[in-house]
Amino acid sequence: EPEVTQTPSHQVTQMGQEVILRCVPISNHLYFYWYRQILGQKVEFLVSFYNNEISEKSEIFDDQFSVERPDGSNFTLKIRSTKLEDSAMYFCASSVGDRGTDTQYFGPGTRLTVL
């Protein structure tokens, strides 16, 4: 069964450093997402991406965040200058379509620890 994959599973970085989290969505999916879950809290939407453009973004997704689909398979989230409060689990998801008509399937997550 196709699945979303994410690398690395755990990333430790120093405050102020740049990190890139990588995701490979399910191959026939057209919509891609990033969500964040701070430890013990709920899952929060960051951004959705379609046709090489951001479709929606939340207030959390400020100028220090960016997303990219550098090739036909990868979808990346870059945090330019990490802060302590960026420590969280980051989930990538993908869906065939949008507008809630299609289920978003999530990857296993990348745990980001900012020291």
Place this chain on the structure above:
Amino acid sequence: AQKVTQAQTEISVVEKEDVTLDCVYETRDTTYYLFWYKQPPSGELVFLIRRNSFDEQNEISGRYSWNFQKSTSSFNFTITASQVVDSAVYFCALSDFGAGNMLTFGGGTRLMVKP
């Protein structure tokens, strides 16, 4: 604005007991989709079910059943004859046309099933 409330933060049951997880949502849209995801201790988000706002039929899948009541804006999830492997955090989520394909998650309910 959309909102999902899971009032039960933590539930503990003994194996073989039935348990119901509550979910109440708010949305201005008449067309929307509701989801349940399971987050086991390993951390990934596993899709369980999607329902659209036009279909109020209850659904059963094995030991799982879902009760969607538009009149009370609720989408409750029942596990019959719970098992230790059901121990996880369960998230209810909402997607409506006003918010693109963004999923709004509830705070989650941690279910502990004891042997």
